[in-house]
Amino acid sequence: MPKYKFLQPYTFQNGVQIKNRIVIPPMTEASALQDGTISMDELHYFDLHTGGAGMFIIPVANVSANGKGFEGEFSVADDKFLPGLKKLSSTVKRNGTKAILQIFHAGRMSNSKILRGEPIVSASAVAAKRPNAETPEELTNEEIEQIIEDFGQATRRAIVAGFDGIELHGANTYLMQQFFSPHSNRRTDKWGGTVDKRMTFALEIIKKVNQVIKENASSPFIVGYRISPEEIEEPGIRIEDTLKFVEVLADQGIDYLHISMGNAWRTSLNNKDDNEPLIEKIKRQINGRLPLISVGSVETPQDAEKVMDAGIDFVALGRESLREPHWVQKVESGQEDAIRYTVALQDYPELGINPSFKEFLDMLHTDMHIVGQDVAKDDFKGHLGSLEGN
Ligand SMILES: Cc1cc2nc3c(=O)[nH]c(=O)nc-3n(C[C@H](O)[C@H](O)[C@H](O)COP(=O)(O)O)c2cc1C
Structure with a gap:
């Protein structure tokens, strides 16, 4: 029996076994070539950091050309990126570490400079609350359908390129979250209005992705979903909306839910009187129907074990894994004192x-x-x- 619960394997419902409960969360390293091709620098970085964690979630790649969010982000929006993506998956898949590709559309969290003069787009023409934010163009029904198709094509490319799965980036205020948020989504058609209708975009993407997997994958392919549980904007996503959303997500045939927070034990940003960590509320709502990944300021083996003790299935180490690429190996070999913090x-x-x-x-x-x-x-x-x- 290993010393820590986080060193124990996990088997997803689809049969895929993950060698331990440590996850590297997606962390953009902003080093791709200008056109979105993976660079040698990136391959070198992934090569140095993989091999210990059970799952390595590779940072975000844009599914549509106008979904790019940062300079140096790599792209999954065209078949021409497949050779680089294949190298990326084979680099990360080492010692049994599973390579999961996070995919997204940045929506209004981009700018026309990054898009080389093209306008940014979102659910509605409402600018993000941040300095110098541009006002996005409201997507037409046809454009929304195209982006859903783009998520499907990106998933197909991830399968062809040899990844073990994808993570849908529904967090950190990007387009999938923008559709769920009453701040960025003011639509009154089928894509907006009630909290249920604001889920439509996400649910259609999941449907598309699952269909593509059925048609293209010859072995089980993991689909994760990342959410941010709250927004501080007024109006904005509140934990009550998120609990309704995760209730629906539990039934969509996805494999895990990843809760994006800067501190795994964070309590509500909006209700300061509520001392219960958000992860506990989400866990109670999910009630074992989906495995959860918790993240945020986890550094020591004791921090990680505390997440396990709370009944969370996986724990992600972000910045700590940048500082210490051999965190898991050092714990496994009893060299905890040598972990670099x-x-x-x-x-x-x-x-x-x-x-x-x-x-x-x-x-x-x-x-x-x-x-x-x-x-x-x-x-x-x-x-x-x-x-x-x-
Ligand atoms: C440099 C950097 C880049 C990041 N890029 C992404 C990203 O591409 N996608 C994403 O969902 N989160 C991204 N994040 C958030 C991390 O996945 C993680 O949630 C956050 O760092 C908190 O975890 P930590 O306290 O263990 O670092 C990034 C964080 C950092 C520091």
């Missing part, structure tokens, strides 16, 4: 964090637990330069 900028090259990724982490103000911040910027560049042989 801080980094120096000089460690970045060794961690596969290239200058584009570093810039992205800085832009997000990511807390990387950096020590020795006073290191001269030029030293960092010099270090990278020497690694690259120039």
